[in-house]
Amino acid sequence: KPSFGLYGTRKTFLFSSDSSKPILPCSSTLSEVGAGLQREFGFPVVWFGRCVIQVQFTDSGISRVLGFSSLLLNCLLIVNLVTRVRLEMEGEQLTEQETALYDRQIRVWGADAQRRLSKSHIFVYGMKGTVAEFCKNIVLAGVGSVTLMDDRAVTNEALASNFLIPPEEKVYSGKTLAELCCDSLKEFNPMVHVSVEKAELVTLGQQFFEKFDVVVISSCPPATKILINEKCRKLSKRVAFYTVECRDSCGEIFVDLQNYKYMKKGKADGPASECELRYSSFQEATSAPWGRLQRRTSKLYFAMRVIESFEEANGRNPGVFSVEDVPAVLQLKRKLCEAQSVSESFVPDTLLERLVIGSIEFPPVCAIIGGILGQVHLFALIPLKFYTIN
Structure with missing residues (x-):
């Protein structure tokens, strides 16, 4: 029996x-x-x-x-x-509604990974087109909450690149970018809590970031990125830090997962082994001598550093350029190349001119960069037994 x-x-x-x-x-x-x-x-x-x-x-x-x-x-x-x-x-189980909604991705990375996503909290600053694409992706994926911060008003550039902003002036008038994006994101997935934080980014204390698992920063000077990155690194828990910028048809993503463990597949039929990566801080990564970097390093990396230096030296907001700025940018490039002991051809003039003249985001590229950022942020959230770095 x-x-x-x-x-x-x-x-x-x-x-x-x-x-x-x-x-x-x-x-x-x-x-x-x-x-x-x-x-x-x-x-x-x-x-x-x-x-x-x-x-x-x-x-x-x-x-x-x-x-x-x-x-x-x-x-x-x-x-x-x-x-x-x-x-x-399980005590913090997926509801029947969540299981039905996320059925396809649960089949890809499993229920535990989806549960980890549903408990994650993301902080995002700088609601440009690329960041809007990223937010859309993580909200559809089913993260726990997304907190937005950007008190800027709507501009023609924002309307051209950020699909979360409604085109009707009577709708967006008097609202900030964060508020408008928040309203739109809630419609994508009502099960994700989306909110707006109203404050100055540089005034936020270190403990503010402790409640988040991922921090994404965009559209701010390098000094601010360094400040926020250091605050995240000083916390007792690991908080993943990302920056993303997109200019014309070019973009870059910076990733700091501090110490990250992952599984590496063995050769042939050999067993997988656990590996650990130590990530550099934003300050370490951007202050590395140019001549010591690998030859395969994209020229875009150096061009973006020149652009950031020009903005910082002239008190410009990120992405605010005109054709008249090209000679001054090229002159600054020559000074930086001399200081770094590299040839002036190290940073192509044509690339700098392209980034200055076409500083506005290109929506199709926003979708690509935002999609990549939405994918790489999973490294910080999904356990190593579910995700293997390729």
Whole structure:
């Protein structure tokens, strides 16, 4: 006769039959129950014999027994049942609505990864076109919350590149970029909490960033990026830091995950090994001597440093240029190349002219850069057993 027991909390189950040999390893004490399966499935489960109990769950616990399923048909039944139980029974479980909405991506990276996303909190500053694309991607992916900050008013440039801003003047008049983007993002996914933070970025204290898992900064001077990056690095928890800028058809993304662990596939059929990357801070990355960088480093990196130096020296807001600025930018480039002990041809004049004249974001490129940023931010949120760096 098959028998079964349900012990302890809602997360501990004992399934047994008359068979003396368990199908999967088991333990005699509740504290040891399912140690191996807990690592694999997320909660302790013990299987005895050839029968699996099926039960119906409610928020308050188990309501009734539905019956037994034979494991002789297919061992996959174990995985299917445990996956379903895990989705429905964990303390911070995905709701039925979330499971249905995120069904496709759950099939790609699993329920645990989706649950990690749903508990993540993202801070975003600078609502330009590229950042708007990024926000759209993470809201559709199902992060827990997104906090926006940008008190600038709507401009023609913003209307041309940021699809989250409604084109009707009567709608956007009197509202900031963050407020308008917040309203639009809420419509993309009502299950994600989107809010606006009204403050000066440089005045935010270090503890403000402790409640976030990811911080994304755009459209601000390098000194501000360095300041925020250092605040994130000083926190007791790891807060991933990103910057993104897009000019014309060019863009760059900076990533600081501090110390990041990931799984690297072994050669041939060899086992995977755990590796760890140490990321540089924004200040370390941008202050590295040009001549010591790898030859394959894109010329865009150096051109962006020249543009940032010009903006900082002249008190310009990021992206505010005119054709008349080209001679001054080229002159600054020559000074920087001399200071870095590299040839003036190290930074092509044509590239600088292109970035100065076409400083406005190009919407198709915004979509690409925003999509890439939406992908790489998963490194900070999805556990290493679900994501492998390619």
